[in-house]
Amino acid sequence: MVLNRRIIVTVLVLIALALLPVLLGGAPFYIGVVARAMILAIAAISLNLILGYGNMFSFGHAVYIGIGAYTVGIFAHYDIFNGFIQWPVGLAVSALIALLFGAISLRTKGVYFIMITMALAQMMYFLGLSLDEYGADDGLVIYTRSEFAGLIDLEDHVTLYYVVFGFLLLTVLGMARLINSRFGLVIRATKFNEARMRALGFPVGRYKLTAFVLAGTICGLAGLLLGNFTNFVNPDMMHWTRSGELIFMVVLGGMGSVFGPIFGAITFLLLEEFLSDLTEHWQIVFGPFLILVVLFARGGIDGLLGRKDRSDD
Amino acid sequence: MTEPLLQVDSLIKRFGGLVATDQLSLDILPGEVHAVIGPNGAGKTTFIAQLAGELRPDAGTIHFKGRNITRLDPAQRSQRGLARSFQITSIFSGLTVEDNVALAVQAHAGHSFRFWRDARVDPSLREPAAATLQRVGLGNRRDGLAGNLAHGEQRQLELAMALATEPSLLLLDEPAAGMGADETERMVGLLQALKGTVAILLVEHDMNAVFALADRISVLVNGSCIATGTPEAIRNDDDVRRAYLGEDA
Numbered sequence: 001m002v003l004n005r006r007i008i009v010t011v012l013v014l015i016a017l018a019l020l021p022v023l024l025g026g027a028p029f030y031i032g033v034v035a036r037a038m039i040l041a042i043a044a045i046s047l048n049l050i051l052g053y054g055n056m057f058s059f060g061h062a063v064y065i066g067i068g069a070y071t072v073g074i075f076a077h078y079d080i081f082n083g084f085i086q087w088p089v090g091l092a093v094s095a096l097i098a099l100l101f102g103a104i105s106l107r108t109k110g111v112y113f114i115m116i117t118m119a120l121a122q123m124m125y126f127l128g129l130s131l132d133e134y135g136a137d138d139g140l141v142i143y144t145r146s147e148f149a150g151l152i153d154l155e156d157h158v159t160l161y162y163v164v165f166g167f168l169l170l171t172v173l174g175m176a177r178l179i180n181s182r183f184g185l186v187i188r189a190t191k192f193n194e195a196r197m198r199a200l201g202f203p204v205g206r207y208k209l210t211a212f213v214l215a216g217t218i219c220g221l222a223g224l225l226l227g228n229f230t231n232f233v234n235p236d237m238m239h240w241t242r243s244g245e246l247i248f249m250v251v252l253g254g255m256g257s258v259f260g261p262i263f264g265a266i267t268f269l270l271l272e273e274f275l276s277d278l279t280e281h282w283q284i285v286f287g288p289f290l291i292l293v294v295l296f297a298r299g300g301i302d303g304l305l306g307r308k309d310r311s312d313d
Numbered sequence: 314m315t316e317p318l319l320q321v322d323s324l325i326k327r328f329g330g331l332v333a334t335d336q337l338s339l340d341i342l343p344g345e346v347h348a349v350i351g352p353n354g355a356g357k358t359t360f361i362a363q364l365a366g367e368l369r370p371d372a373g374t375i376h377f378k379g380r381n382i383t384r385l386d387p388a389q390r391s392q393r394g395l396a397r398s399f400q401i402t403s404i405f406s407g408l409t410v411e412d413n414v415a416l417a418v419q420a421h422a423g424h425s426f427r428f429w430r431d432a433r434v435d436p437s438l439r440e441p442a443a444a445t446l447q448r449v450g451l452g453n454r455r456d457g458l459a460g461n462l463a464h465g466e467q468r469q470l471e472l473a474m475a476l477a478t479e480p481s482l483l484l485l486d487e488p489a490a491g492m493g494a495d496e497t498e499r500m501v502g503l504l505q506a507l508k509g510t511v512a513i514l515l516v517e518h519d520m521n522a523v524f525a526l527a528d529r530i531s532v533l534v535n536g537s538c539i540a541t542g543t544p545e546a547i548r549n550d551d552d553v554r555r556a557y558l559g560e561d562a
Contacts, residue, residue, distance in 0.1 A: 183425050199367075199387050200391060201392050
C-alpha cells in the first residue's frame with residue numbers, strides 16, 4: 001500500500017481521536033462534541049452501507065437512532081439500568097423494525113423508496129409524540145446510564161468517550177471487511193445493475209434486505225450510545241430532518257467510502273458547533289456550503305483526499 | 314431422437330393490443346447453435362426475455378432439461394443452467410473486469426451470506442474467473458475497470474460473465490451489436506470455439522455471423538415462428554424469402 005495523503009490524513013484523524021481526551025486534559029465540552037460526532041459517525045457509516053454501496057436511498061435512517069435511545073430511556077424509566085439487558089434488546093428491536101420497514105420499502109425503487117422510508121420513519125416519530133407515558137414530545141430524561149455490572153462506568157465521560165471510540169473502530173473495521181466480502185460485492189454490484197445480478201443467478205432481494213437490516217442494527221447501536229451520552233431521548237431524534245443530516249454526513253464525507261462518513265460526521269458537527277456560535281441562523285451558511293460540496297467535490301472529503309473514482313474502499 | 318434441452322410450447326405474450334409472441338413453439342437440442350432471426354419488431358428480444366424469466370408469458374410453457382420453468386424467476390433459471398447476455402451491454406462498470414466475472418462464479422458457488430473473508434483474493438472465485446477471461450481473450454485486461462474497456466471488449470466481457478456461470482444453454486441477444494467488422498469476426502471466432510461445449514440460442518442481425526455459426530435457424534415474423542431448419546433449408550425457403558429477406562432476395 002502506498003503512503004498517500006489519504007492514508008496519512010486518515011491515520012492522523014484516528015490518532016487524534018484516540019488521544020483527544022489526553023490532549024484536552026479532560027475538558028468535558030470538546031470531548032463531548034467529538035464523542036457526539038463519533039456516535040453520529042457510526043450511524044453515518046451504517047447508512048453508507050445501504051446508501052453509498054447499495055444505492056438504497058433511505059430517508060428514514062434516524063429512526064434507528066431513536067429506537068436505540070428510546071430503549072435505554074424506557075428501560076431506565078422502569079428502573080432497569082442493566083446494559084446487558086438494554087443493549088441486546090435495543091439491537092434486536094432495531095433489527096426487527098429494519099426487517100419490517102425494509103420488507104415494505106424494498107418493494108419500491110427510486111423516489112418511491114425515498115418517500116416510503118421517510119413516511120415509515122415519520123410514523124415512528126409521531127408514535128413517539130403520542131406516547132404520554134414516555135414524555136410525548138418532551139421525551140424522557142435518562143438519569144442513570146447503562147450499567148455493566150461494574151465492569152465499565154459510563155458515568156465517567158472519558159470512559160464513555162473511549163467506549164464510543166472503541167465501537168467506532170469496530171464499525172469501521174467491520175465495514176472495511178464487509179465491503180470486500182462476498183456479501184459486500186453482491187451489494188455493490190447490485191448498485192450498478194440489478195437486472196444483471198438476477199440474470200447471473202443472485203436472488204438480489206434477500207441480499208438487499210439483509211443489508212438494510214444490518215444498517216438498521218448498527219444505527220441502533222449508535223442510538224444506544226447517543227441515549228447514554230445525552231442522558232435524554234425525545235421524538236425529535238427520529239424526525240426526518242435528522243435522517244437528512246445523516247445523508248449530509250455521508251455525502252459530505254464521501255459516498256461508498258469506508259472512512260468518508262467519519263470525516264463527514266466530524267466536519268458536520270464542528271461546523272454546526274462553530275457556525276451556531278457565530279449566528280443563530282447557521283444553516284444560512286451551511287446550506288450553500290453543502291451545495292458547493294455536491295457541485296465541486298462529488299467524492300466528498302474522501303474524494304478531495306485523493307480517493308480514486310471507483311467504489312472500491 | 315435426442316431429448317430437447319429447451320422446449321418452448323405455444324408461448325403467447327401480449328402488450329395491450331399488440332401480440333409480441335404468438336403461439337411460438339421451438340426446440341433447442343443439447344449442444345446445438347440455434348439462431349433466431351427475423352425483421353425488426355418480430356419479437357426476438359421479447360422472446361429472449363421470456364426464456365430468461367424477466368417477462369412472464371400470458372400462455373404457453375417453457376421446459377428446460379425436462380422440467381417446467383415457466384414460473385421461475387431469472388435467478389432460479391440461472392441456477393438451473395440458463396445464462397444470458399444482454400443486447401445493451403450490461404456489466405458492472407465501476408468494478409474491475411475480473412470482479413465482474415468472479416461475481417458470475419460466486420453466483421453459482423453457494424450463498425453469498427459471507428461477511429468477513431476477502432472475496433477479492435479468494436482463489437475459488439478468482440481462478441475460474443481468470444480462466445474464463447483467458448478463454449474470451451481478455452486475460453490481460455482483468456485488473457482494469459470494466460467501464461474503461463472498449464465496446465467490443467465489453468461485449469467479450471458480457472460473454473465471459475455468461476460463460477462463468479457454467480450454463481448448459483446460453484441465450485445470446487445480439488452479441489455482435491454495435492461492433493465493427495474486425496470485432497464481429499473475433500466474436501464469431503469465440504462462439505465458434507464454444508460450439509459443442511454449450512447449447513446456444515443466438516439472436517443476431519449480422520447474417521454472415523448467423524450462417525457461419527448456426528446449426529439450425531428459426532425465423533420469427535410477427536411473434537411466431539414461420540420456419541425452422543438448417544441454414545441451407547432456410548436460405549431456400551420460399552416463405553422466409555417472402556416474409557423476411559424480401560421478394561427479390
